[in-house]
Amino acid sequence: MQTAYIDSPLGITKIVGDANGISEISILSEGKIATQIPKELQCCVSQLQEYFEGQRHHFDFKINPQGTEFQQKVWQELVNIPFGKTISYLELSKKLGDVKAIRAVASANGRNPLWIVVPCHRVIGTDGSLTGYAGGLWRKKWLLEHESSSKQQSLF
Structure with a gap:
């Protein structure tokens, strides 16, 4: 390695x-x-x-994350979240076919070994809140703002 x-x-x-x-x-x-x-x-x-630099919205290099079969399934679903979009943990659980697995999905999301490339930062709370992020919520906020299509200039 x-x-x-x-x-x-x-x-x-x-x-x-x-x-x-x-x-x-x-x-x-x-x-x-x-x-x-x-x-x-x-x-x-x-x-x-x-x-x-704001010039790439998709990654196409070869990845090889190590995890359980369930974690791999969750991470693959994360890759399908479009750039600049978010989904809730509940929506992610539904996409995986088991709404009751929300805690297991959140746990797998938190064990994502490929920061940014497998975009776990695009998963938010059902109420739209920025919940749980291993790198810190300030980084999650930064990443979501970086990917936002409606970037605004700061007045200060």
Whole structure:
């Protein structure tokens, strides 16, 4: 496995992967930025940089997240959430065929190993609230605003 640390507007991004695909993308509060990016991670790094620059809405590099069959099913459904859109945990549970599995769905969402690429930040509370986010709610808010189609200029 190869590892690289890159800078992002939200902190240091850790990327882990190999020839089989990217298995982890996570956000850290601190870390040492890589001066050289391993070949296996270069496409991921480039696409994440394009995302943060507002030039990419979809990722197409090979991913290889490790998890249970149920977690994989939840993560695949997360990938289907369109850029700039949100759904609730309840809606996600319904899409997976079991409204009663809402807690299990939320748990799998929280164990997502591929920050941003598997867009768990697009899942919100039924009432529209920003609930639960391993990277901190301020990062979730930033990501949703970054993806918003109705960006407004700040007056201050």
